[in-house]
Amino acid sequence: MFDALSDRHEHKKVLPDLEKAENGVVMRFAPNPSGPLHIGHARAAALNDAYVKQYGGRYILRIEDTDPKRVDPDAYGMVAGDLKWLGLGITETVTQSDRLSLYYDLCRQLIEKGGAYVCTCNNERFRELKQAGTACPCRGQTVAKNLGLWQKMLDHTFREGEASVRIKTDLSNPDPAMRDFPAFRILDLPPHPKVKAHVYPLMNFSVVADDHLLGVTHVIRGKDHIANTRRQRYIYDHFGWKVPVYRHYGRMGIEGVVLSTSQMRLGINGGTYTGWDDIRLGTLRALARRGISPEAVKNAMLAIGIGDTDISFSWDNLYAENRKIVDPVANRYFFVSDPLRVRIEGAARHTAHAMLHPGDAARGTRTLEFEGTVLIPKSEISEGVAMLRLKDLFNVRVAWDNGTPSFTFSGDSLADARAARARIIQWLPAQDSVPCTLLSPEGEMTGACEPLVRKELNNVVQFERVGFARIDAANASGIRAYFTHK
């Protein structure tokens, strides 16, 4: 506990100051459980998390499941799992579907205060009146009448579409979207997966209720919520509650991956994608599968910050963050794509000792036995190449006869290879390699890698001169790896 308090000054300030945060903050991350979390969610989650760590305080995870149409029962677990992976300092979790009676109660209070009314107009009718800035007939009802109608909503005398609760705002507000917006509605179907209910609060009401009840002091969210913030202020004013500090960051464009939950679901059901962690998707689980570390995601999001300008997300920057984390830990191995089987004449048996990590000799080496024939990447052999060095082994002279190369041993000296400006390439003993497929969102490379890679299941390794990759599967038929980045 004391550690948590003293902790707050140890964090380097990476984000701009928040006003009124000196004595600690209470913040929240409030996803809708409609699918797994993606990079867009990570921004809100990481930013709020960083501020809580910077100032100290509570970090609430609030599951906003008040629209049964947009709730996927599986998503509760997926969201929890994704958040655990991200490694946030969540201090408590609440689920809105558990709290309906709280909202009902506050609604009654608001009606009693004259801040809300039950509207039985049909939609089109109300919209016309709203556009015109005129009050609908229901607006002038007495408190007693409204309370009666509210009761009829709750006991299901009214059916879906027949009544709703509206917040009294300012009908002369220049923005029609602000005028008497709805706070509760009736939904006969579908049933909510977690509670039996037919009266649901709309987001603006439940959010205000919970932000107040939970003591939220600062809200950081996308600028798509600016209008909601203005609407919510009316509710705060009716109740006389203190309004949190708001920050709205700009839109973040993300290219190259699918982010829309409905599109992802469609693709998964249709067999286009293998699952929520298909590497062509922008979900956190897809990033994880590709070998992106949660720290890299968080760091990239903090670097982006809370600016209110629209930005485009840079994969390069994320990869750079990830490389900082992964490079010191990833063991090195050879992966030979599109292998060419090559006999090397005149070479005695050799044993190569290649370092598992060039910066950490203590990790040891892997040994590769040369017995005469090796696998080398086809792309390294083109007419004109006269000499190569098989890394950590020896030099090879390449002779060309009518476009056909032949290979002969050409000495052990690294200095010779350097002097001849020979390329130092990765290779594998032909008698001791494992088939390996390296997949990236752009396509796949087939080839082979060192047998030791089997032991790196779920780890990120570096295939020398190719790039980092996460070992996703290893079985009798070979290894499947996902390309992370160079």
Added chain:
RNA sequence: GCUGCUAUAGUGUAGACCGGCCAAUCAUGCGAGCCUCUCACGCUCGCGACAGGGGUUCGAAUCCCCUUAGCAGCACCA
């Protein structure tokens, strides 16, 4: 259309509230070199931006206006 918000290098970001210390920061990217038995890491050097136009001022990236561009909202979604 209406109501708002925003514009700094390829990308992200600092500076803007409190004009001069900004011929503009840092990261990433790109280029050159060094190091290195990887095209990784590390190191050195370099490239590259205040959207445009007016105004206020001794002085503007910073304040004001206009233009242009982008974005958000205008749902009984969150």
